[in-house]
Amino acid sequence: MSQDQNKNSQVFEGMANIGKGMATVMKHFGRKPVTLEYPEVMPDLSTRFHGRLALLTKSDGTDLCIGCKACAKVCPCNDLIQIEMHRDEDKKPVIDQFTIDKGRCIFCGNCTEVCPVDCIKMLPDFELSGYSREELVLDKHDLTLTGEESDEWRQIRGMNPHVE
Ligand code: SF4
């Protein structure tokens, strides 16, 4: 092949590649964007999204957790969930302490599945970062939803929202 023929074939190859690129651009032209301008626009996540863990309460905002520790036992990350409880004079459980180290959580959802009273659940919230390890340890106050929030969580998922 002469030098001129070689140059011509390179030019044709280049033009063919430009054509392919333009065809790809045209194929996507007019399509709705698949990206979001986060954080101004938040994604519409599934109600089954494995995000932040939370403790649901009864409709009146009192503790739903019975302190059985099934969630802590099933958790594959040792000692990630810490629970301290006692029983009052009527033998009712009182949760003194409930902490979750979200920095070590792998969001497997095991804890949510074993809970006998549907107390520990996940929220569609993925903004979980912090500036220190200590900040990632959530206590009972951080974890607990209000009665109203708990009712809303249950209602959205087709459960009986009112729990006494
Ligand atoms: S989601 Fe999994 S890793 Fe996280 S606390 Fe629950 S059981 Fe443990």
Ligand code: SF4
């Ligand atoms: S499994 Fe449910 S009821 Fe039992 S300690 Fe965990 S959150 Fe409380």
